[in-house]
Structure formats: C-alpha cells, structure tokens
Amino acid sequence: MGKIIIHQERITDYEALTELCPFDAIEVVRRPVNGHDIDLGAGAQGYSLLKALRINENCKVCKLCVKNGPEGVFEFVEEKRPAIDKTQWRGIAVYVDHAEGNIHPVTYELIGKAKAMAAKIQHPVFCVFMGHDIGPQAEKLLAYGVDEVFVYDDEALAHFRIEPYTAAFEDFIAGQKPAIVLVGGTTVGRSLAPRTAARFRTGLTADCTILDVQDNTDLDQIRPAFGGNIMAHIYTPNHRPQFATVRYKIFSAPACELKPHGKITPQHIAREKLHSAIRVLDMQRKQFDRGIEEAEALVVAGRGVGKEENLALVQQLADKLGAQMACTRPLAENGWMDPKRQIGLSGRTVKPKLIITCGVSGAVQFTAGMDGAERIIAINTDPQAPIFKVAHYGLVGDLNEILPHLIKYLQSHGDAVECAA
Amino acid sequence: MKIIVCIKQVPGTSEVAVDPDTGVLKRSGIDSKMNPYDLYAIETALRIKERCDAHVKVLSMGPPQAREVIEEAYWMGADEGVLLSDRKFAGADVLATAFTLSQGIKVGGIPDLIICGKQTTDGDTAQVGPEMAEFLDIPHVTNVNRIVETRPDVLVVDMDLPDSIQTVEVRYPCLITVEKGIYEPRLPSFVRKTETKDRPVPVLKLKDFEDTDEINYGLTGSPTQVRRIFPPAANVEQQIWQDAPEILAKRIYGAMLEEKLI
Numbered sequence: 038m039g040k041i042i043i044h045q046e047r048i049t050d051y052e053a054l055t056e057l058c059p060f061d062a063i064e065v066v067r068r069p070v071n072g073h074d075i076d077l078g079a080g081a082q083g084y085s086l087l088k089a090l091r092i093n094e095n096c097k098v099c100k101l102c103v104k105n106g107p108e109g110v111f112e113f114v115e116e117k118r119p120a121i122d123k124t125q126w127r128g129i130a131v132y133v134d135h136a137e138g139n140i141h142p143v144t145y146e147l148i149g150k151a152k153a154m155a156a157k158i159q160h161p162v163f164c165v166f167m168g169h170d171i172g173p174q175a176e177k178l179l180a181y182g183v184d185e186v187f188v189y190d191d192e193a194l195a196h197f198r199i200e201p202y203t204a205a206f207e208d209f210i211a212g213q214k215p216a217i218v219l220v221g222g223t224t225v226g227r228s229l230a231p232r233t234a235a236r237f238r239t240g241l242t243a244d245c246t247i248l249d250v251q252d253n254t255d256l257d258q259i260r261p262a263f264g265g266n267i268m269a270h271i272y273t274p275n276h277r278p279q280f281a282t283v284r285y286k287i288f289s290a291p292a293c294e295l296k297p298h299g300k301i302t303p304q305h306i307a308r309e310k311l312h313s314a315i316r317v318l319d320m321q322r323k324q325f326d327r328g329i330e331e332a333e334a335l336v337v338a339g340r341g342v343g344k345e346e347n348l349a350l351v352q353q354l355a356d357k358l359g360a361q362m363a364c365t366r367p368l369a370e371n372g373w374m375d376p377k378r379q380i381g382l383s384g385r386t387v388k389p390k391l392i393i394t395c396g397v398s399g400a401v402q403f404t405a406g407m408d409g410a411e412r413i414i415a416i417n418t419d420p421q422a423p424i425f426k427v428a429h430y431g432l433v434g435d436l437n438e439i440l441p442h443l444i445k446y447l448q449s450h451g452d453a454v455e456c457a458a
Numbered sequence: 459m460k461i462i463v464c465i466k467q468v469p470g471t472s473e474v475a476v477d478p479d480t481g482v483l484k485r486s487g488i489d490s491k492m493n494p495y496d497l498y499a500i501e502t503a504l505r506i507k508e509r510c511d512a513h514v515k516v517l518s519m520g521p522p523q524a525r526e527v528i529e530e531a532y533w534m535g536a537d538e539g540v541l542l543s544d545r546k547f548a549g550a551d552v553l554a555t556a557f558t559l560s561q562g563i564k565v566g567g568i569p570d571l572i573i574c575g576k577q578t579t580d581g582d583t584a585q586v587g588p589e590m591a592e593f594l595d596i597p598h599v600t601n602v603n604r605i606v607e608t609r610p611d612v613l614v615v616d617m618d619l620p621d622s623i624q625t626v627e628v629r630y631p632c633l634i635t636v637e638k639g640i641y642e643p644r645l646p647s648f649v650r651k652t653e654t655k656d657r658p659v660p661v662l663k664l665k666d667f668e669d670t671d672e673i674n675y676g677l678t679g680s681p682t683q684v685r686r687i688f689p690p691a692a693n694v695e696q697q698i699w700q701d702a703p704e705i706l707a708k709r710i711y712g713a714m715l716e717e718k719l720i
Contacts, residue, residue, distance in 0.1 A: 039678070040546075062548075095521040098549040098677045116678050136621045196624070199588075199598055224619050228600040231585035235553060235592035240681030243583040258682070267687050276681035314597040314629040318614070321623045334719075358720065382582060391719045401690060412719055414710060420700065426690075430713055431698035432706045442707030450711075450720065 039115040041103060043090050047110045051088050054110065057102045062095035118275055123254050126277040128215035129155045131183075132206070132230070133166040134223050138174045142290060143221035147283060148181045149291030151219055154250040163187060163215060167205045169195035172301075179297040186301045187213070193311035196320070197225050199232060201311035206233045208306050215278050216254045222284035234280040240273035241280035244382060246287055246405055256281060261382065261401045286330055286386040286409070329378055334360035334391040337380060337407075340367050341396015341417060341436060348373060350440050351395050357447040363387070365397050381406040395436040399424025416440075459512040459608070459630075460569035461503045464559055464590070465496040465531060467524040468580040492527040495575030495636075497643035502605060502636050503573050504535045504644065510608050513537050515566070519547060519558055525659040532654040533646030540566070544663040549677030552581070556589035557674055561667040568594055571613060572633040576601070587635040598633040599626060603640050 048054065055063045068089045102111040129151040134141040144164075151162045164178045167189040175186045189205040206229065210218065220230040222244055234241035242258035247268075249257040255272050256279040262269035273279040329335060336355040338348055355362045362378060369379040380387055382402040392410040397403065399415065399422055407413070408427045415428035416436045425431040432439060470489030503514045515538040516531040518524050528539035542562040550558060563572065572591075577584035584600075591598035604616035606625060617624045618637060628634075664670055673679060697713075699706055714720050 040676075092545060093521070094543045094545045094548060095523075096545055096548040116673070118673070118678075136619070197619075198626075199591075203592075224601050227584050228588050228598070231552070231583075231588040232592045232598070234585075235556060235589035238553065238681070240551065240553060241585060242682060243585055257685075261690065262687070268690050269687055270685045271682050272685045273681050274683060314632065315599065316627045317624055318627055319625040321625075323620075323622055383577075391714075404690075412717060414714075416706075420698070425696070425698055428698075429696060430710060431696065432710060433698065433700040434703050434706050438703035439707050442704045443711060446707060446711040447720065450715075 039098075039113055041092060041096065041098065041100065042112050042114055043092065044110055044112065045089055047107070048090060049107075051090055054090060054102075054106060057106050057111075058096075059101065060095045060097055060099075062093050062097070063102065064091055064093055065089070066091045121275055121277060123216065123277065126214045126216040126254070128161045128163050128213060129217045129219065129250075130163040130165055130209070130213070130215040130278075132218070132220040132226065133164050133178065133186075134221040134226055135166075135168060135171070135174070138168060138171050140174060140177060141221060141223060141285070143223060143226075143283070143285040144178075145181055145290040146285070146288040147219045147221060148178070148183060150248055150283070150288045151217075152182055152291065154217070154248065154256075157250055158216075158252065158254055160216060160254070161185065163213060165189075165206060165209045167194045167202060175301050179299045179301070180293045181291055182294040182297065183299045185299055187304050188301060189304045189306060191306070191308075191311060193308070193313070196317040197229075198313045198315040198317070199228060200313045200315070202229055203232050203236060204310045205304075205306055207236055208304065208310070210237065210278060212304075217250070217256050218278045218280045219248075220280065220282045222282040226282055230280055230282050237276075237278065239276040239278060239280065240271075241282070242271045243282045245281045245283050248281060248283065255279070261405050284386050286388045289388070328385065329361050329363045329380070330385055330387055332361040332387070333389050334358050335363050335380075335387060335389045335393070335407075335410075336360045337363045337365065337392065337394045337397055338368055338374065339365045339394060339397030341398070342368075343396070343437065345373050347437055350437065350444075353444050354393065354395075354440055354447075357444055357451065358391070358393075360389075360391070360393075365403055394424055394428070395440070397424055398422045399427065459506070459510060459571065460567075461506065461512050461514050461571045461573060462563060462566075462569045463496070463499045463503045463514065463516045463531070463536070464572065464574045464586075465500065465516050465518050465527050466493045466578050467491070467518065467520050467527045468493045468578055490523065490526070492530055493575055493578045493580075495577055495579070495638060496527075497575075498636050498638055498640050499573045499575045500531055500534055500536065501641045501643040503571075505641055506571075506605065506608055507535070512571075515539060515569070517559065517562055518542070519555060519562065522661075528659045529654075530646055532657060533651045534644055535647075535650060539659050541659050541661050542663075543661050544675075546664045546672055547676050549680065550675065551680035551682045552583055552585045552589060553681055554675055554677075554679035556586050557593055557679065559586070560590050560593035561669055562662055563590075563594065564668055565662060565666055568596065568631050570630040570632075572596075572631075574633065574635045576635050576637055584635070587633060591633040594631075594633070596631045596633055597628050598635070599628055600635045601637055602634045603637045605640075 161184040164186040220226040247259035258271040364374040369376040388409045393414045414430045415424040519542040574587035601618040607614040
C-alpha cells in the first residue's frame with residue numbers, strides 16, 4: 038500500500054516518459070513555480086509556467102513506471118499501516134446456507150475445505166447457523182466433523198432479511214474472532230458476506246475456485262480474473278477476518294465422521310439488534326427441477342452449433358447417453374436455452390462423471406464451471422480453441438457431422454445391451 | 459422520490475493482454491462501454507420515474523473518460539449525473555470502491571432509493587452494492603427481478619431466490635440490486651442527446667468528501683491485494699484427434715466404452 042511520487046527535478050525528457058504508462062496515466066502539464074506539487078528546492082524564485090509531469094486518475098498503481106523509468110524519477114512510497122496481531126484471530130468459520138432449515142450442500146463442501154485448511158494451522162472449525170426452529174438441523178453439521186456449531190434461533194431470523202442476519206453474523210465474529218470466514222456463493226451468501234465484510238472493514242474475495250492457507254493464517258484466495266485469461270491469487274495481508282465466497286460444486290463434499298465430536302452452542306442476541314426495515318410479504322416456491330448440477334452426464338451446446346435447429350442433434354446425443362443438456366452463456370442470453378442450464382462463472386458449476394462440449398470454445402469463465410468433471414470430451418472445429426486445454430479427449434471437427442455418426446454407434450450399443458438383457 | 463443509479467464503465471472486450479513481466483493487464487486503447495447490468499438499473503429507475511415523478515441521478519467512479527457512460531445515461535433519460543474521479547481513488551478493491559461511492563452519495567445526500575446492477579463484467583464480484591448499503595447504514599435487497607409497487611414510505615419488490623420468489627417490503631431509504639432481464643432497457647434517444655448536449659458532468663474529488671483521510675481510499679484503503687497472477691493450469695493426459703467425422707465418432711465411442719462411460 039502506498040503511492041507513486043515524481044521527482045520532477047530529475048526529468049530530462051518529459052514527453053518520452055508519458056510512454057511508460059499502459060493506462061495513459063502520465064501526462065505533461067504546465068504549472069506555476071512554487072505551486073502545489075513542485076518543489077524546486079530552496080532559492081527558487083519568480084512566477085512562471087514550468088513543464089511538469091503529473092499522474093492522473095487512470096493510475097492503477099502497477100508500478101511499471103517505477104520499474105522501467107529512468108533512475109530516481111518515479112518512486113513508490115510505502116504507506117505502512119500498523120500490522121495487526123493475527124494470533125488474536127482463531128478458527129475457520131463456515132456460514133450455514135439454508136432455506137427454511139434445509140441445509141444447502143455447498144455448506145458441506147465448505148466444511149470439508151475448512152477442515153483441510155484448519156488441520157494445517159491447528160485451528161478449530163466453526164459453523165454459524167441462523168434461522169428459526171433449526172435446532173434439529175444443527176446436528177447434521179456435527180456429522181462432518183465440525184468442532185462447534187453456533188446457533189442463532191429466533192423468529193426474527195425465520196426468513197432471510199439482511200439486517201438481522203448481518204447482526205447475528207457480526208455478533209458471532211465479534212465474539213469468536215475467526216481468522217477465516219467461508220460463505221457459499223449462493224444468492225443469500227453473496228448478499229450477506231459483503232455486507233458483513235464491510236461491517237468489519239475487511240476484505241472479501243468472491244467466487245474463489247482454489248483456497249489454501251499459509252502458516253501465518255493468511256488465506257490464499259484464488260480465482261480466474263481479468264477476462265478469465267489468468268488466475269489471480271488475492272490475499273488479505275493486514276485485516277481480519279478474511280472472507281471468501283465459493284460457489285456450489287467447486288469443492289467436493291467430505292465424508293462423514295464416524296464419531297462426531299463437536300458441540301452445539303445456542304447463541305443469544307438482543308431482540309433490538311434483530312430489527313429490520315424489511316418485511317417478507319409472500320413467498321412463492323419455485324418448481325423444483327433436477328438441476329444440471331446433479332446430473333452424472335452432461336452434453337453442452339455452444340455457439341458452434343450454428344443454428345437453433347441444430348440443438349435437436351445435441352439433444353439426441355444427450356438422450357442416447359441419458360445425459361442432461363446444458364449450454365454456454367451466449368445460448369442462454371439469446372434465449373435458445375433456459376438460463377438455468379448455463380454453465381460457467383455467471384451460471385452453474387458442475388462436476389459430472391462425463392461432459393461432452395459441442396461447439397464450445399472454452400473461455401475460462403466457462404471452463405471454471407466444469408473443469409472439475411471426471412472426463413471431458415470436446416468437439417470444436419478450431420484446433421486452437423481453449424477448450425482443448427482442459428479436455429481429456431479433443432475432437433477437431435464439425436459437431437454437425439460427427440454427432441450423427443456417434444449417435445448411430447450409441448444407438449446400436451443400446452440395442453445390443455437391450456438384447457443381452 | 460430521489461433515485462441514484464450507480465454505474466460503471468468497463469472494458470468493451472474481455473480479451474485482455476497481460477504483460478508477462480509484471481503480470482499487469484494492458485487495457486489502454488480498448489473500447490469501453492457501459493457495464494451491461496447497469497443498463498437494467500437505469501431502466502428500472504426510469505420506469506419508476508414514469509410511474510411516480512422521481513428524480514434520477516446517475517453516479518460513477520472512474521477515470522475522467524468514464525463521463526461517457528454518464529452522458530449515455532443522460533441520453534436514456536437521467537436528470538443528473540456526477541463522476542467521482544481522483545487519482546487517490548486508484549487501485550481500489552471492493553471495500554474502498556464501495557466506501558468511495560458511499561462518500562460521493564453523501565455529498566448530495568442519501569436519496570430514497572439507490573439502484574445498482576447486479577455485478578460488473580470486469581470485476582464480476584457482485585459485492586459493491588451490499589457494501590455500499592452497509593456504509594450508508596440502509597437496508598438492501600439483492601436479486602430484484604420485479605418492482606411490484608412504489609408506495610410513499612416503502613418499496614415492494616420480488617427477490618429471486620433459488621427455491622422461491624420472495625415478495626418483500628422495504629422502507630426508504632434503501633438500496634436494491636437488479637437482475638438482468640428485469641425490464642428491456644430503452645435505447646438512448648437522439649432527441650435527449652440533443653437536449654442534453656450542454657449538460658455538464660460535475661466531478662467530485664476526495665477533498666469534496668466528508669471523510670478526506672486518504673487511508674480509506676484507493677490502494678491504501680484496500681484490505682485485499684493481488685499477490686500474484688499466473689496462467690491457468692493445463693490439463694494432463696490429453697488426446698487431441700483430427701480426422702474425418704466418422705472416424706472421430708468411432709474413436710470416441712471406443713474410448714467411452716473402454717472407460718466405461720456408457
């Protein structure tokens with residue numbers, strides 16, 4: 038943390054230095070002598086306009102100018118905050134995501150990751166469970182080896198409303214001081230986690246795909262970034278707790294413990310703290326459809342299918358395999374397929390045994406949603422398509438030509454199996 | 459009713475070159491555009507304005523060039539706009555960005571309603587809205603996919619949860635984030651473009667804010683930092699085949715049989 042300052046007196050060629058910045062943040066300006074940002078040393082007199090170099094709002098503090106510029110012109114000045122005492126923060130806490138007490142499976146996946154990291158740094162694993170009449174559900178969490186489940190059970194928490202839920206979360210964090218807080222990247226999680234992180238003026242990285250912990254308890258928060266072409270390793274070096282959200286199916290659910298050892302701790306919070314300016318008027322349940330996340334086999338249609346009619350071919354393949362159909366973002370956005378079937382960072386994450394992508398280029402925002410699949414088969418006409426970097430089997434060709442043959446083979450296979458039965 | 463819509467200018471394309479030495483992205487020279495999710499936020503505000511005589515102000519944080527998205531909002535029908543732009547805001551993560559935006563809002567006074575798009579196409583975090591609401595100490599509702607009613611003291615909206623749609627009533631002042639598809643955003647109008655061509659985009663800097671302590675802004679005010687950037691891992695055990703369609707079909711069928719995938 039710091040800023041870049043310019044030592045004007047060491048500059049010889051102003052215009053050339055503006056080339057150093059890829060963001061056009063360095064500009065040549067004219068300033069009065071003895072004006073704000075220029076110090077020409079003692080003895081400078083008179084009033085006239087001098088050339089100067091200025092860094093403007095485009096600056097991303099990437100420090101390329103410091104690195105590549107002439108010696109001593111650009112300097113990065115560290116601004117040290119006092120370092121916090123990280124030993125005061127202990128524990129990895131997992132927020133229990135649920136709807137009317139039904140625990141969302143992402144919770145178990147996060148508990149698994151929390152336990153793996155906790156083992157490295159010898160910290161306990163906590164759960165924070167808030168709702169109404171959730172006592173019996175809390176027991177389920179102990180089966181996954183959680184050390185302590187903190188339960189906030191109050192009528193005011195019956196439905197998700199941001200203020201009472203944040204208040205309960207705040208109460209837990211202030212009381213237990215966990216080093217790390219993991220929240221599922223669900224609708225509720227993505228609303229609650231940032232609000233709570235802001236309450237503690239601490240950092241939060243959303244949609245992490247990889248998590249790990251250092252010996253000093255710093256959390257490695259890793260996710261695809263900058264258009265998806267690279268992975269970014271983000272960390273929260275000097276704030277606690279460290280928040281991260283992770284979407285469903287990024288991590289695997291852990292096995293249950295044979296002998297649960299943890300305890301359930303009911304928490305009490307003053308009614309006034311659970312006030313809210315929100316009232317839930319009505320709730321309409323959606324029809325539960327077996328989502329693509331639960332499918333063992335998936336066939337994905339991408340832009341390469343070409344015409345909407347060709348989707349029928351892809352559907353046929355899916356039917357022959359007993360697989361569900363899914364799609365990429367463009368096909369959801371242009372209405373060819375239900376957005377609930379979209380795979381990717383802004384869609385769903387899947388981890389099937391088999392996934393076959395048809396005409397999908399494989400941008401990182403897509404592959405982040407499926408690269409955990411056991412077997413990936415990709416069909417694309419472009420041998421340079423990024424999908425081939427993650428596929429186990431890559432078929433370079435036109436899906437509209439390949440699929441009819443493959444469907445015939447599968448059909449004859451199905452017939453043979455039927456006869457044998 | 460006073461409404462503020464928070465908008466952002468984002469890179470036009472997600473294809474971004476990365477400097478191999480510093481790991482820093484090179485964004486200069488790439489077309490910029492309004493964050494698509496923000497179009498829905500602006501449209502929501504304008505629909506409410508049509509219903510009940512509201513004043514719509516747009517607010518953005520960015521370099522001077524970001525004034526372009528504010529002007530685009532004028533052409534859609536926004537009444538007023540302001541750009542928060544200062545070198546001291548540079549390098550901000552979500553917390554510092556949300557704080558900066560909340561300070562910018564406080565300058566003109568907290569409105570009845572703040573509307574944000576769900577997320578941006580460059581950051582993709584969907585965190586700024588909720589964090590802003592926290593700094594302004596107002597309730598917030600995310601994933602709004604319908605404005606049910608605008609009453610004098612409360613707003614009634616539908617919240618899109620995975621298992622249900624919840625209809626909630628929230629008192630003003632409040633903040634909502636809206637989903638794509640809540641409405642069909644209108645196109646900028648040529649008439650409005652002409653009408654507003656001389657309307658300025660005022661700029662606010664750190665010195666205009668209530669909190670002028672630099673430590674809360676920009677890189678210094680960001681609890682998260684990028685430690686390093688690296689290319690995504692390549693997959694192991696790969697086979698890539700190029701052949702006639704029928705041969706490819708036969709080969710993959712064989713492979714699937716062998717691996718007991720069918």
